[in-house]
Amino acid sequence: MPQTLSSTSMFTPCGFSPHLHTSKEGEQGGLIFQDGNLTSASLDALIQHLIPTTDYYPEKAYIFTFLLSSRLFIEPHELLSRVCHKCIEQQRLDDPVLDKARIRKFGPKILQLLTEWTETFPYDFQEERMIVHLKDMIHRIAPCDEAYWKKMNQLLQALNQKLATLSHGQEGIVKISTAVSDKLVAFKTKPPSIQREILSVCSDPYTLAQQLTHVELERLSHIGPEEFVQAFVHKDPLDGTKTCFSEQKKTSNLEAYVKWFNRLCYLVATEICMPAKKKQRAQVIEFFIDVARECFNIGNFNSLMAIISGMNMSPVSRLKKTWSKVKTAKFFILEHQMDPTGNFYNYRTALRGAAHRSLTAHSNREKIVIPFFSLLIKDIYFLNEGCANRLPNGHVNFEKFLELAKQVGEFITWKQVECPFEQDPNIIHYLHTAPIFTEDGLYLASYESESPENQTEKDRWKSLRSTILGKT
Numbered sequence: 001m002p003q004t005l006s007s008t009s010m011f012t013p014c015g016f017s018p019h020l021h022t023s024k025e026g027e028q029g030g031l032i033f034q035d036g037n038l039t040s041a042s043l044d045a046l047i048q049h050l051i052p053t054t055d056y057y058p059e060k061a062y063i064f065t066f067l068l069s070s071r072l073f074i075e076p077h078e079l080l081s082r083v084c085h086k087c088i089e090q091q092r093l094d095d096p097v098l099d100k101a102r103i104r105k106f107g108p109k110i111l112q113l114l115t116e117w118t119e120t121f122p123y124d125f126q127e128e129r130m131i132v133h134l135k136d137m138i139h140r141i142a143p144c145d146e147a148y149w150k151k152m153n154q155l156l157q158a159l160n161q162k163l164a165t166l167s168h169g170q171e172g173i174v175k176i177s178t179a180v181s182d183k184l185v186a187f188k189t190k191p192p193s194i195q196r197e198i199l200s201v202c203s204d205p206y207t208l209a210q211q212l213t214h215v216e217l218e219r220l221s222h223i224g225p226e227e228f229v230q231a232f233v234h235k236d237p238l239d240g241t242k243t244c245f246s247e248q249k250k251t252s253n254l255e256a257y258v259k260w261f262n263r264l265c266y267l268v269a270t271e272i273c274m275p276a277k278k279k280q281r282a283q284v285i286e287f288f289i290d291v292a293r294e295c296f297n298i299g300n301f302n303s304l305m306a307i308i309s310g311m312n313m314s315p316v317s318r319l320k321k322t323w324s325k326v327k328t329a330k331f332f333i334l335e336h337q338m339d340p341t342g343n344f345y346n347y348r349t350a351l352r353g354a355a356h357r358s359l360t361a362h363s364n365r366e367k368i369v370i371p372f373f374s375l376l377i378k379d380i381y382f383l384n385e386g387c388a389n390r391l392p393n394g395h396v397n398f399e400k401f402l403e404l405a406k407q408v409g410e411f412i413t414w415k416q417v418e419c420p421f422e423q424d425p426n427i428i429h430y431l432h433t434a435p436i437f438t439e440d441g442l443y444l445a446s447y448e449s450e451s452p453e454n455q456t457e458k459d460r461w462k463s464l465r466s467t468i469l470g471k472t
Helices: 043-050 062-070 078-089 100-120 122-126 127-144 147-172 182-189 205-220 226-230 252-274 276-297 301-311 329-337 341-359 374-384 398-415 427-432 438-448 454-467
Strands: 027-028 031-034 037-041
Touching: 027 329, 027 398, 031 043, 037 398, 043 062, 043 078, 062 100, 062 226, 078 100, 078 127, 100 122, 100 127, 100 147, 122 127, 122 147, 122 341, 127 427, 182 329, 205 252, 205 276, 205 301, 205 398, 226 252, 226 398, 252 276, 252 301, 252 374, 252 427, 252 438, 276 329, 301 329, 301 341, 329 341, 341 398, 374 398, 398 438, 438 454
Parallel strands: none
Antiparallel strands: 027 031, 031 037
């Protein structure tokens, strides 16, 4: 049913690597290790572990994990401020005369950290305070090497370009039509030429599956990794003053993607319930079954699940005479693949297969992995709710955030794939703007197609005809 609600070098060839190894066990610089992996630490110790020195640079996996999860405890601009302040203290950047030899060793490392931050979490730098801290840091080290000015300009240029691309892309995405057209039910008694339906726009299921993949990858590309964390921000128990991101959750791209899933569910159901003739409705069902099967073959599990959900909505599933004309074997196979039994065991097996194919891919088509998004959100939600952010001693539960980073990091790799299929603007425009029924509109269209079977349905039909069509 409908749902409610780049720095690729930091990922190993087999996905995100959660292991941050150290040669020692126990405590090291305020960091607690177990079996060679960082498991917990105070927030201050974790911030210190992020800060490069003349002879130290944090592992890429650590940088990603901490920048992703730290926003549960401290806002990005506060974190960057503390990082810069500690760098100024430790590298004595306030001294009247700078130690140029020392700063030439430190400079490339702090520039690399800032570069990774801007590449992986560019949305953080939409805030002016972030840019101010970044520029101040580079201005302090630049007198020691002219190359730092050039590097800063390159970094800011790349950041501005990335933010502009993301912003332009968001504006360029066809806005999802929120208009519903329940009165289109009246068209069921009029000539077919009055209405426009999916088969008149695209009659080839393979093409539609490819265009759905275009939409999915385009929308995924705008979701920042931090949105997965910000969606579940709670008040930090050690900070009695505020919740991080209390003004806004900053999850607009994630929420827009869930809305797209819901729209696709209702679009599928609308397209099936609209035709006046049983034979046409059966043809549309079989068409969407073929589209769903091709989505499965491509690795587009989100569109696949939306199509199945649309076909399983009650106004569609009650059309027994229509379904009797459908060859349902292929549909049952797809339903089996997305069966929620065993915590979606079959789907998770198929997802692992697609992920493995992606790792050994020789083409962009083989790299495509578009997960069933609402289940990914649910997994992350239960990971977040099932484990405390802090341990009883006040330490940050870093072991939890390693698992979070593993899940989000895998997703980040998948969303960076370029769509290999040629785009068809007409089909994509239709997918976003074609009128859809509300749930009431779907029931009315369903009853108009196949008469109510019991008194409850008859009463509802009469009520819907009155409220939607103004008929008695």
